[in-house]
Amino acid sequence: MSGTLYGIGVGPGAPDLITLRAYRLLTAAPVIAWPAPEGGDSFARSIVAGCIRADHVEIPIRVPMRTERFPAAEIYDRAAGEIAEHLDAGRDVAVLCEGDPFFYGSFMYLFQRLSGRYPFEIVPGVSSVMAGGAAIARPLAARNEVFSVIPAPLDDDRIEAQLHACEGAAIIKVGRHFGRIRALLGKLGLTGQCCYAERLTLETQKLVPLDAMTDDDAAPYFSMILVYRGGEGWSLPAPKR
Numbered sequence: 001m002s003g004t005l006y007g008i009g010v011g012p013g014a015p016d017l018i019t020l021r022a023y024r025l026l027t028a029a030p031v032i033a034w035p036a037p038e039g040g041d042s043f044a045r046s047i048v049a050g051c052i053r054a055d056h057v058e059i060p061i062r063v064p065m066r067t068e069r070f071p072a073a074e075i076y077d078r079a080a081g082e083i084a085e086h087l088d089a090g091r092d093v094a095v096l097c098e099g100d101p102f103f104y105g106s107f108m109y110l111f112q113r114l115s116g117r118y119p120f121e122i123v124p125g126v127s128s129v130m131a132g133g134a135a136i137a138r139p140l141a142a143r144n145e146v147f148s149v150i151p152a153p154l155d156d157d158r159i160e161a162q163l164h165a166c167e168g169a170a171i172i173k174v175g176r177h178f179g180r181i182r183a184l185l186g187k188l189g190l191t192g193q194c195c196y197a198e199r200l201t202l203e204t205q206k207l208v209p210l211d212a213m214t215d216d217d218a219a220p221y222f223s224m225i226l227v228y229r230g231g232e233g234w235s236l237p238a239p240k241r
């Protein structure tokens with residue numbers, strides 16, 4: 001009998017924000033696969049490093065984080081082949097993903113390649129966006145408000161149109177797009193209603209009102225800008241720095 005493919009959300013960063021199910025499955029699986037950038041450590045693996053044992057077989061999946069799909073597609077093909085060998089031998093494989101696996105996560109590309117052939121289970125994780133609302137102590141959406149998730153690599157026109165159509169938003173994948181996005185939010189008169197949130201739930205978490213930053217400030221990839229226009233007059237507590 002073949003093994004089961006697990007897509008495991010490990011949460012936004014704090015090791016105790018993984019679910020009981022994620023913990024149970026990843027400690028029971030003999031094989032663990034995790035994504036990482038081409039030249040750096042795996043954030044997903046670092047979140048659960050305390051649960052990984054010497055007898056776990058580990059499969060690193062080094063993904064070129066580029067806008068063109070072709071290089072990543074080849075890596076996913078190869079990783080799917082390696083995972084399939086374990087599944088064929090009856091071994092379960094847990095694929096780690098920071099946050100939730102089906103929310104802008106690389107697990108979906110392995111799922112596409114393997115789910116037709118093997119039993120699978122997807123374990124939802126606490127997404128970074130949910131950690132964002134908790135960190136700024138502000139409900140992300142209420143009543144009939146529309147909350148949007150907007151990827152920063154989109155062009156300004158698309159982002160502006162999305163912002164016009166919602167009361168609240170999380171602009172994710174900020175990284176090198178920070179200056180452009182802050183300038184756009186300024187043009188739209190929204191800077192005063194935004195909070196910049198970096199490395200949420202980690203010791204190094206940073207929360208800064210966007211109007212306390214300049215367009216020249218730098219942001220790492222693991223950052224987002226929360227935009228809040230709706231709600232019923234909640235006030236933003238002084239952020240921890």
Ligand SMILES: C[C@@]1(CC(=O)O)C2=NC(=C\c3[nH]c(c(CCC(=O)O)c3CC(=O)O)Cc3[nH]c(c(CC(=O)O)c3CCC(=O)O)/C=C3\N/C(=C\2)[C@@H](CCC(=O)O)[C@]3(C)CC(=O)O)/[C@H]1CCC(=O)O
Nearest residue numbers: 035036037042043044065066067072104105106153175221
């Ligand atoms: C092109 C670009 C933007 C875009 O999304 O368009 C992009 N990643 C960029 C940068 C970047 N990404 C990461 C770092 C390291 C940060 C650090 O370590 O400090 C950096 C910074 C850097 O490299 O400079 C880490 C990372 N990325 C993802 C995860 C989670 C996961 O894998 O689940 C993790 C954590 C993995 C871990 O656990 O460590 C996931 C995705 N990133 C993707 C693309 C898709 C995969 C590619 C594909 O399949 O084509 C996918 C699956 C998203 C999707 O498909 O929605 C953008 C290019 C630059 C730009 O434009 O700014």
Ligand SMILES: C[S@@+](CC[C@H](N)C(=O)[O-])C[C@H]1O[C@@H](n2cnc3c(N)ncnc32)[C@H](O)[C@@H]1O
Nearest residue numbers: 099100103104127128172173199200221222223
């Ligand atoms: C490729 S998406 C993956 C999202 C992830 N699957 C989730 O459910 O949160 C990566 C983006 O999520 C956001 N992100 C993930 N973890 C974060 C954290 N700990 N703090 C701030 N933003 C984070 C950033 O905007 C980052 O660019």
